[in-house]
Structures are given as C-alpha cells and as structure tokens.
Amino acid sequence: MSNQLLPDESEPSVFVPSDFVAFRFVGFELDEATGIIDFEFRMLGAGSVAPVDFVETVTLALPQDGASGDWVAVRPVLPLLGAVIGLSYYKAAAPPRYELDVDGVTASAVAFLEDALRHGLGEFAYRAGLPGLLDTEIVPLRPLAQRAEPHDLGEERLRRPLAPVGGGKDSVVTVESLKAAGLEVTQFSVNPNAIMRRVAEAAGVPFVEARRTIDPLLIALNSRGARNGHVPVTAMNSLIAVAQARLLGLGTVVMSNENSAAEPTLVWDGLPVNHQWSKSLEAEVLLASAIEAQTGIRGGYFSLLRPFTELRIARKFAQTIGYDHAIVSCNRAFRISGADPGWCGECAKCQFVFLAFSPFMSRERLVGIVGTNMFENEALVEGFRSLLGLDAHKPWECVGEEAESTVAMSLAVRSPEWRDTAVVRRMLELAPELAVGDERMTGELFETRPAPQVPAVYEEARRAFD
Ligand SMILES: CC(=O)N[C@H]1[C@@H](OP(=O)(O)OP(=O)(O)OC[C@H]2O[C@@H](n3ccc(=O)[nH]c3=O)[C@H](O)[C@@H]2O)O[C@H](CO)[C@@H](O)[C@@H]1O[C@H](C)C(=O)N[C@@H](C)C(=O)N[C@@H](CCC(=O)O)C(=O)O
Numbered sequence: 357m358s359n360q361l362l363p364d365e366s367e368p369s370v371f372v373p374s375d376f377v378a379f380r381f382v383g384f385e386l387d388e389a390t391g392i393i394d395f396e397f398r399m400l401g402a403g404s405v406a407p408v409d410f411v412e413t414v415t416l417a418l419p420q421d422g423a424s425g426d427w428v429a430v431r432p433v434l435p436l437l438g439a440v441i442g443l444s445y446y447k448a449a450a451p452p453r454y455e456l457d458v459d460g461v462t463a464s465a466v467a468f469l470e471d472a473l474r475h476g477l478g479e480f481a482y483r484a485g486l487p488g489l490l491d492t493e494i495v496p497l498r499p500l501a502q503r504a505e506p507h508d509l510g511e512e513r514l515r516r517p518l519a520p521v522g523g524g525k526d527s528v529v530t531v532e533s534l535k536a537a538g539l540e541v542t543q544f545s546v547n548p549n550a551i552m553r554r555v556a557e558a559a560g561v562p563f564v565e566a567r568r569t570i571d572p573l574l575i576a577l578n579s580r581g582a583r584n585g586h587v588p589v590t591a592m593n594s595l596i597a598v599a600q601a602r603l604l605g606l607g608t609v610v611m612s613n614e615n616s617a618a619e620p621t622l623v624w625d626g627l628p629v630n631h632q633w634s635k636s637l638e639a640e641v642l643l644a645s646a647i648e649a650q651t652g653i654r655g656g657y658f659s660l661l662r663p664f665t666e667l668r669i670a671r672k673f674a675q676t677i678g679y680d681h682a683i684v685s686c687n688r689a690f691r692i693s694g695a696d697p698g699w700c701g702e703c704a705k706c707q708f709v710f711l712a713f714s715p716f717m718s719r720e721r722l723v724g725i726v727g728t729n730m731f732e733n734e735a736l737v738e739g740f741r742s743l744l745g746l747d748a749h750k751p752w753e754c755v756g757e758e759a760e761s762t763v764a765m766s767l768a769v770r771s772p773e774w775r776d777t778a779v780v781r782r783m784l785e786l787a788p789e790l791a792v793g794d795e796r797m798t799g800e801l802f803e804t805r806p807a808p809q810v811p812a813v814y815e816e817a818r819r820a821f822d
C-alpha cells in the first residue's frame with residue numbers, strides 16, 4: 357500500500373453506512389488564477405459519530421491567450437455542479453437526507469438533483485438492495501435562488517459549440533457532423549487519457565482538457581465498508597463541460613447521447629432502472645432546464661444524436677475515415693487507474709459495439725478496430741444472448757436496445773461476412789427466427805426519432821447525418 361492510502365488519524369478506519377444520518381454539500385472555493393474549484397462535502401454522523409469530510413477538485417482549462425476567462429458566467433453553474441458530483445460521496449452511506457448549504461440553488465436545480473438521485477443512482481440502489489434511497493429528502497438549508505433572466509446565446513456563439521469527447525464512436529460522429537455543418541468546434545474531455553487525446557487529434561480541431569480529482573478518502577473508504585456503485589457520470593461530465601464552455605466564452609455544449617439510452621435495464625417494483633439514465637432524453641430535458649434556470653442561457657445544452665439509435669450511429673461511424681485506429685468504446689479503458697489501454701474484447705460494451713458495427717463493416721475492418729473477432733469467441737454466447745434480451749435483463753452497461761441487438765444479429769446470421777462464425781451459428785440455433793429478420797423493426801430502428809427542438813444551425817448538423 358502506498359503512503360497516500362495509509363489512513364489519516366482523522367479518517368475512520370472502519371466506515372459503517374448506518375452510522376450516518378445526512379449528507380451535506382457544504383460549499384465551494386474557487387481560484388480564478390489557476391482554474392481550480394474545490395467542492396466540499398460532509399457526511400454527518402448520528403450522536404457522537406464524527407463527521408467525514410470530502411473535497412473533490414475540478415480544474416477548468418484557462419483561456420490560452422492568457423486572459424482570465426469569464427468567471428462571472430461560470431459561477432451560477434457551480435452550485436448545480438457541486439450538488440451533482442456530491443452524489444459520488446453521498447452514496448458512501450446513502451443517508452435519508454441530502455442537504456444543500458450553498459447559495460444560488462434554484463428550484464430547477466433541486467428538481468434535477470432529486471431525479472439524478474432517484475434515477476441516476478437507481479442502479480446503485482437496486483444492486484445494493486436499498487429501496488429507501490429512492491425516498492431520500494433533498495433539503496436546501498438556504499433560501500432558493502430566483503431563476504436567472506432567460507436569454508439566447510446568440511448566433512456567433514451558437515456557431516462555436518463545445519463537444520465533449522468520450523473516446524468512442526458516438527462523439528466522433530457528433531464532431532464530424534458539426535464540422536460538416538461548418539461550425540467551429542472545440543472538443544473537450546474530463547480527465548482525458550491517451551485514447552481521448554488520440555481521437556481528438558484525429559478530428560483535427562482544438563481540444564480542451566479539464567480535470568476532476570475524486571477525494572482519495574472516498575476510494576480508501578470503499579475497502580473500509582463504504583457503499584459503492586454506479587453514479588450518473590454523464591451528468592457530472594456535462595456540467596463540467598457547461599462550466600468550461602462558459603469560462604471560455606464558447607456556445608452550446610453538444611453531447612453525443614443516443615436515443616437508445618432511454619431504454620431501462622430493468623423494472624424494479626414498477627420503477628424503471630437504467631444504467632445510462634444520465635444519457636437519456638429525460639435527463640437531457642431536466643438538465644437543460646436546470647442549466648437555463650441557473651444561468652439564464654437558453655439552448656446551452658443538448659445532444660446532437662438524440663434522434664438516432666445506436667445502429668444508425670454505427671452506420672454513420674462506418675462512413676468516417678481516419679478514426680479506426682483511434683476509437684475505443686470499451687469502458688474498462690476509462691478507469692481512473694488507466695490500467696486497460698484498449699478494447700478488452702470480452703465485456704458487454706465491446707460485444708454490443710462489435711455487434712452494432714457488424715452490418716456496416718467488413719470482417720477485416722472490424723477485427724482491425726477491436727483487435728479480435730468476437731464472433732469467434734464461443735465463451736461470449738451468453739453475453740450476446742443477454743444483449744438480445746433472451747436473458748432476465750440486458751447487462752448493466754452502456755448497450756443499445758434489445759431490438760437493435762436482435763436486428764444486428766439477424767443481419768449477421770444472413771451475412772456472408774459473419775454467418776459462418778461460431779457465435780453467430782450458435783445464436784441461430786438458440787433463436788431460429790433470426791434467419792427471417794423483421795423488416796418493420798429494422799426500418800423503425802433507422803428512422804429519425806422525436807427529439808427536443810434545437811437551433812437551426814444544429815438541425816443542419818443533424819441533417820449532415822444522412
Ligand atoms: C470506468 C468504469 O466503468 N468505472 C466504473 C467502475 O469503477 P471502477 O472501480 O472499476 O474504476 P474507476 O472508474 O476508476 O473508479 C474508481 C472508484 O471511484 C469512484 N468513483 C469514480 C467516478 C465517479 O464519478 N464517482 C465515483 O464515486 C467509485 O467508487 C469507483 O469504484 O465501477 C463503478 C461502480 O459501479 C462505476 O461507478 C464506475 O463508473 C465510472 C463512474 C464511469 O466513468 N463510468 C462510465 C464509463 C460509464 O458507465 N458511462 C456510461 C454513462 C452512464 C451514465 O448514466 O452517465 C456510458 O458510457 O453509457
């Protein structure tokens with residue numbers, strides 16, 4: 357164990373979640389000269405149990421020309437950003453109260469936090485067996501702020517979007533569509549690794565990097581009894597992107613969240629539980645509304661890929677040139693430790709992306725991207741079964757709709773490129789109806805689905821899609 361992980365005397369050597377009665381977002385400190393923002397949180401114990409304090413640091417990129425950046429525009433984003441990144445620390449004990457002890461929080465921000473907790477931590481609650489978490493009370497300790505006066509970004513800023521880059525296929529498609537519409541795109545990542553930098557370089561447009569540092573105490577407490585599980589990380593990255601765009605005087609934050617992200621992983625006592633909740637349309641609408649209430653900016657946040665399924669995005673990616681060597685969609689490659697640098701070729705996300713690309717790529721190209729022919733690995737049959745919904749529920753991963761996997765597998769079954777592979781042959785044995793295909797279902801997956809209206813310049817970028 358490194359010295360860094362040795363417990364400090366003020367840190368609990370054992371962490372007992374039931375000892376804690378409330379979690380509090382205590383405040384934030386901002387250093388405009390360095391771009392560093394410290395968000396402070398406190399877990400409050402019952403009776404004589406000592407509180408546990410956490411600090412998460414977010415470092416925004418300063419303007420390259422030496423100017424100080426528009427911190428006045430950033431400030432209203434920070435109470436909402438802090439409340440949402442606080443969920444990582446809240447989950448350590450998941451107490452029944454989440455208190456907000458900061459100024460500048462609007463009712464819309466509280467509403468977003470309520471949903472981010474109930475749905476964004478839904479997977480965590482389900483897997484930890486904590487139905488009570490879903491009734492956690494959000495308690496603002498200070499008077500709520502008025503909504504900011506609404507205003508548009510203006511044509512000039514709309515033409516200078518900030519596009520977050522995740523290292524996979526989706527954000528590539530967004531960046532290429534924005535470029536095709538003649539927009540001046542700036543790419544952006546939080547804690548970029550070598551993959552994200554490589555993808556950004558392949559795009560050939562500017563790239564801005566922000567950092568977030570999880571309090572090492574949280575990681576240490578994970579092995580001392582703290583609860584752990586999935587968090588709505590896209591909402592966190594989205595709000596860091598909004599703060600970054602405001603600081604640099606850029607326009608809309610244009611995400612790459614697909615329509616398919618809305619499909620729940622399962623239903624728990626009537627409540628949909630979705631691993632990808634913070635990528636869903638519901639989350640986008642609520643977050644855009646909270647951002648507008650905090651900052652006044654209309655149209656400051658949306659997803660360009662909202663009308664499209666994963667299959668349609670995969671087809672679009674297949675039309676790009678120059679990214680095959682760069683992208684990695686496997687989530688294991690994005691651990692904070694950075695231990696896994698490429699496609700693992702075995703997890704549910706790799707399986708889904710391999711399947712989604714297979715109708716649109718030659719065997720040589722797809723194996724070149726992923727590094728292995730996953731359809732020849734019989735150990736993966738069970739995984740493909742669950743993607744198609746032939747199991748209890750689809751995996752806890754960022755995978756497309758069961759209908760998309762079914763259509764892609766049905767196309768593979770009928771394709772000379774893939775039909776002779778071990779997995780595809782076995783899938784046909786398990787589900788003989790795959791040999792027929794469902795034209796209506798296939799057609800529907802390539803249709804443009806309803807999505808919130810976006811400014812005309814972005815409608816043009818969406819049209820660049822086909
Ligand atoms: C890379 C990954 O999938 N991580 C998930 C994994 O965490 P793991 O322990 O294997 O490694 P780290 O990611 O390095 O995290 C170390 C610990 O840090 C804590 N933590 C991390 C980030 C954060 O925002 N809050 C945190 O509290 C946590 O205690 C970690 O154990 O398993 C975790 C538990 O289930 C997941 O929470 C980790 O997921 C990351 C937050 C993550 O970045 N995941 C994305 C790749 C992801 O799932 N993206 C989804 C979007 C889902 C959404 O609704 O936003 C997607 O691509 O669709």
Ligand SMILES: Nc1ncnc2c1ncn2[C@@H]1O[C@H](COP(=O)(O)OP(=O)(O)OP(=O)(O)O)[C@@H](O)[C@H]1O
Nearest residue numbers: 520521522523524525526527545546593611612685
């Ligand atoms: N580290 C990050 N910093 C900023 N934005 C991110 C980061 N990771 C993911 N995102 C953004 O979050 C959204 C969801 O990420 P997701 O992983 O689905 O996309 P992707 O990496 O582009 O594609 P793929 O689905 O192939 O992995 C995208 O808009 C993506 O750009």
